[in-house]
Amino acid sequence: xxxxxxxxxxxxxxxxxxxxxxxxxxxxxxxxxxxxxxxxxxxxxxxxxxxxxxxxxxxxxxxxxxxxxxxxxxxxxxxxxxxxxxxxxxxxxxxxxxxxxxxxxxxxxxxxxxxxxxxxxxxxxxxxxxxxxxxxxxxxxxxxxxxxxxxxxxxxxxxxxxxxxxxx
Amino acid sequence: xxxxxxxxxxxxxxxxxxxxxxxxxxxxxxxxxxxxxxxxxxxxxxxxxxxxxxxxxxxxxxxxxxxxxxxxxxxxxxxxxxxxxxxxxxxxxxxxxxxxxxxxxxxxxxxxxxxxxxxxxxxxxxxxxxxxxxxxxxxxxxxxxxxxxxxxxxxxxxxxxxxxxxxxxxxxxxxxxxxxxxxxxxxxxxxxxxxxxxxxxxxxxxxxxxxxxxxxxxxxxxxxxxxxxxxxxxxxxxxxxxxxxxxxxxxxxxxxxxxxxxxxxxxxxxxxxxxxxxxxxxxxxxxxxxxxxx
Ligand SMILES: Cc1cc2nc3c(=O)[nH]c(=O)nc-3n(C[C@H](O)[C@H](O)[C@H](O)COP(=O)(O)OP(=O)(O)OC[C@H]3O[C@@H](n4cnc5c(N)ncnc54)[C@H](O)[C@@H]3O)c2cc1C
Ligand code: FES
Ligand code: FES
Numbered sequence: 463x464x465x466x467x468x469x470x471x472x473x474x475x476x477x478x479x480x481x482x483x484x485x486x487x488x489x490x491x492x493x494x495x496x497x498x499x500x501x502x503x504x505x506x507x508x509x510x511x512x513x514x515x516x517x518x519x520x521x522x523x524x525x526x527x528x529x530x531x532x533x534x535x536x537x538x539x540x541x542x543x544x545x546x547x548x549x550x551x552x553x554x555x556x557x558x559x560x561x562x563x564x565x566x567x568x569x570x571x572x573x574x575x576x577x578x579x580x581x582x583x584x585x586x587x588x589x590x591x592x593x594x595x596x597x598x599x600x601x602x603x604x605x606x607x608x609x610x611x612x613x614x615x616x617x618x619x620x621x622x623x624x625x626x627x628x629x630x
Numbered sequence: 631x632x633x634x635x636x637x638x639x640x641x642x643x644x645x646x647x648x649x650x651x652x653x654x655x656x657x658x659x660x661x662x663x664x665x666x667x668x669x670x671x672x673x674x675x676x677x678x679x680x681x682x683x684x685x686x687x688x689x690x691x692x693x694x695x696x697x698x699x700x701x702x703x704x705x706x707x708x709x710x711x712x713x714x715x716x717x718x719x720x721x722x723x724x725x726x727x728x729x730x731x732x733x734x735x736x737x738x739x740x741x742x743x744x745x746x747x748x749x750x751x752x753x754x755x756x757x758x759x760x761x762x763x764x765x766x767x768x769x770x771x772x773x774x775x776x777x778x779x780x781x782x783x784x785x786x787x788x789x790x791x792x793x794x795x796x797x798x799x800x801x802x803x804x805x806x807x808x809x810x811x812x813x814x815x816x817x818x819x820x821x822x823x824x825x826x827x828x829x830x831x832x833x834x835x836x837x838x839x840x841x842x843x844x845x846x847x848x849x850x851x852x853x854x855x856x857x858x859x860x861x862x863x864x865x866x867x868x869x870x871x872x873x874x875x876x877x878x879x880x881x882x883x884x885x886x887x888x889x890x891x892x893x894x895x896x897x898x899x900x901x902x903x904x905x906x907x908x909x910x911x912x913x914x915x916x917x918x919x920x921x922x923x924x
Contacts, residue, residue: 463635482636483672483679505631505673507666508822510736519710519739525669526740529639530662530684573735593821594734 467532471496472541473629480528487512489528490538498539498568499523502596510595511569514538515630520576522594537630539568542575549627551578551612560608562599569595574609579628583613633672638681645690649797651683653772656795659683663706664740666733667749691799694718699805702768705798709738722803723918724812724830728759731816731828744798747780750855752787753824758849759814761856762830765803771796784855807843809835811919815911817850817903819894825850826894827903831915833866841871841916846908851900852890861886862908871916876909883908 466479471494478493490496501524502509512524515537523536542549551571554560561567570592577591588609589602597605616624638655642648652661659681662668671677685691691706694715701722703712712718712729719726725743732738732746732755746756747767757780765780772795780801783790792798806812812832816825828849836842844866846859862883869875884905891897 463637465639482639482682483633485632485673505670507670507737510734513736520736521739522736524673525665527636527639527665527669527682529641530665530686532641576739577735590821591735594736 465529465532467529469528469531469533470535472537478528482527482529484528485524486514486516486526486528486531486536487523489531490514490523490536493528496538496540500565500568502565508596509566509569510573511566513569513572513595515572515576518576518630520573520594535630537572537575539571541629542571544626549575550615551575551609554608554612554615555605558604558608558611560600560605566595566597566599570597570605574612575628578609578613578616581613581616581624583610583617585610588613631673631675633669634675634679636672636679636682640681640683641687642683642685643687643689645688645799648683648685648688649770652797653795655681655683656793661685661797663742663745664708664737666737666741667745667751685797697802701803703743703801703803705744705800706742709733709741709743710735712743713738721806722763722812724759724762724814724832724915725756725803727814728755728816728828728830731755731814734822737822743801747784747801748790748792748798750784750786750788750790751824752852752855753828753850754855755814755816755825755828755849757784757855758828758847758857759812759830760801760803761847761858762812762814762832762845763803763806764832764845765801768799768802769793769796770799775799777802781856781858786854787852806832807834809919810843811835811915811917811921813911813914813918815907815914817907824894827851827900827907829907829911831911833912833915833919835871835916835919836868839870839872841866841869843867844912846911848887848904850894851887852892853888857887859883859887859908866912871912876913879909879912880905 490499500511502511507525662684691704693704709729814830833844848857884901889900
């Protein structure tokens, strides 16, 4: 009931043998020790704090098995910054007070990372894009403001510089 | 929560291999598509987890093609793609609306049309939209392929005619007649919630401002994932489409459709929703029928 898999996480290849039933969220947290991906649900897959970017799109890592990700590329919150330099969206979350306890923050960052590949700063479009992540602290207003700021900044960058912030 | 131990996990890359696996292991295995219904059920240990046949690498199933003027929507088309596709938007707006209304961004990035129809929850968004568009499903098994209309395919809540050794290859939509419009509207307590009421309408304009043909399917009502509103269809078919007709339906619809009380809403509230949403959906489909297509 085990299988050997190879998954590229934040640019690094990992070869591991995993139980079929291991969830991708637990693979990241327990097997690889990347605890920035959070888990907030029992089984429902509603809270969105486990969101990662899988093959370029935002998905809930608690609703996928690790064996399914064999050969795939995953980006988690640990892969967003470039060294000491925060991703424009991370910096905007800081500037706009987009977090309080921070439990939901990785989910918002990775969901809106995918959204910001084509930066749109319209608040209603932003709200619609992020309704798959729940936050119990902020009331969302400052998170929307942060995404607006990041969208404006990214839209002004030259395309090559912008692309460097979106490796996956 | 953890699923029970999963003894076998298969990851076929061709349709032939997938069909072979379903034929061999079908009665003990689940087909795993987007996993947005199946994985929560496995985690909750609501279904046994013995074997999984993961079809996500079967690229042959991820295709959208036109066939005899209609659409062939492969079983691996994700809802994000369905909601964004200009051809589906133009010729099957109800399906694009339903795909966009289901769940949230991350769920839509994985979930498939077919997975939603096979799971057949009474509040599902996709089945009513597909029924209004008169969709069929293409199934394949050891005995070959067969096509089944969606209203025969979905027998009841969480019940379909899919055989243990069969899988669904695609959802098929007929070519819409000219001057056809459709839509799907959903009312939930909050966004990304289950449908307290879902309504899909597909209608075709006739001469003299009349509604030549109409199909209405409701979701969110406890009896069945697809509730065809045939009495309302009869009242609209052939009539001049105007404000008076819609006003008449407002009162009439809410008393004609059988509804229920559950944890989402009371029957009285649902009746009121029906009175509001039946005319609203008809009007939107009528507007869209002016742009021809569907
Ligand atoms: C947070 C969240 C919100 C949701 N919101 C909604 C909502 O608003 N509206 C709604 O309708 N649903 C909602 N859902 C339910 C879910 O998204 C849908 O049921 C989904 O579309 C299922 O599709 P899937 O591809 O993920 O199917 P899976 O979970 O992979 O499979 C579902 C079932 O279909 C079978 N199956 C899949 N593909 C095939 C095939 N090709 N042939 C034969 N059998 C097959 C599987 O064996 C399984 O029994 C939500 C789910 C989540 C987690
Ligand atoms: S842990 Fe809540 S959606 Fe994944
Ligand atoms: S900041 Fe605490 S849950 Fe969002």
